[in-house]
Amino acid sequence: MDSPYIDVLPFLFRGLGWTLLITFTGLVFGFGLGTIAGLARLSRKGFCRGAATVYVEVIRGTPILAQLLFVYFGLSELLSMNIHKLAAAILAIAVNSGAYIAEIVRGAVQSIEPGQQEAGRSLGLSRSQTMRYVVWPQAMRRMIPPLGNQFIISLKDTSLFSVIAVGEILYQARQYYSSTFAPFEALTMACLMYLMITIPGSVYLRRMEHRLEGR
């Protein structure tokens, strides 16, 4: 086994595990954050709207790498404790994707025509019941394609985390070529590794979109 193309694979597969772990866990929290922030942006209470808007604008207006360093080094200093790099990576994905997901949630909820809400309210359902049983289930369906898109974006964003030595795919590739001097081969394989997830992902998404439009 001399070929660096093959040699690098065990490293990259180890990296793939970390990448997927960070992406999935980060997005689960990000979805929670995004749902809260997205609904807060639609709230009648000015304070909720304001807080959510600040969150979304600050996160969308700053680079994710800065956010990561902020969490890993900045927060560590502020709280004078060591934040584990994996926790920092997950937190960064969560906070970052949360802001974009908030906009996805807001857009989806707003896209449900007002007549649905009126029908719910006219039957005596409360505001929150109408949201929960009438608007939200319909909005969820419309969120699936943009959420899938966000998954692909967040997955690629994890590559930035090699700067704090989180062992994701790109970090593993760098580790490999720093000792073997085969960056071309290592990086080619690393990129193929990303494509292995993102291309089937977007194909699947496109199918899903067609299905959703169909009904």
Place this chain on the structure above:
Amino acid sequence: MIRTRGLCKRFGDLTVLREIDLDIHPGEVVCIIGPSGSGKSTLLRCLNGLETATDGEVTIDGDSLNTTEASLNQLRARLGMVFQHFNLFPHLSVLENVQLAPRMVQGKTVEEARVIAEQLLEKVGLSDKAHVRPDRLSGGQKQRVAIARALAMQPEAMLFDEPTSALDPELVGEVLSVMEELVKEGMTMVVVTHEMGFARRVGSRVLFMDEGRILEEGTPEMIFDHPGHPRTREFLGKVLRMS
């Protein structure tokens, strides 16, 4: 049972309703006619608090709509509403559409709600469609489901907002006949409509609205055969010539 006093509604600079005083008595079928933009639909939506009055008051059996959110929800449950565009819940089956409010608002069990829903679907002639999604139905069928959904809450009165205006002409009849059935049962109804034939046949009172005011009201015979106000005559002249 439904009463408005000095009801005004403004959207910004636009005044849609001016000083409406209206009493709807139990068992009455009040048809509201008038040109588009005259405030008919807004008036109807003020009656169940979908729109909040800018001025004046709406009461249902003496209970004011100007109240807390929770009591307003309870008041709304006492009035059924049917919309021009049906507004069925597309993610639920026909049966679930009808069951939802009795379960969530009245706390009925799935089983109790199902019995009610099945009875009502039979009443509107759609028992066989119980398990399909609304997008499989024709406009007339959708509107009949919407009527069943509103009736499931056992409302004291029904509000209809142009229930046949979005329908293909050949589907209007099936909806009107369901409504006429309700009239026979003595349901109190307020109907905003362009169906002059329906208003004449079943209305106990017809209101003519123009520019946010009730210009004229009376029995169908009075309004249709001897309209007093020139605007009423003009409107009826145009509408009846068309049909």
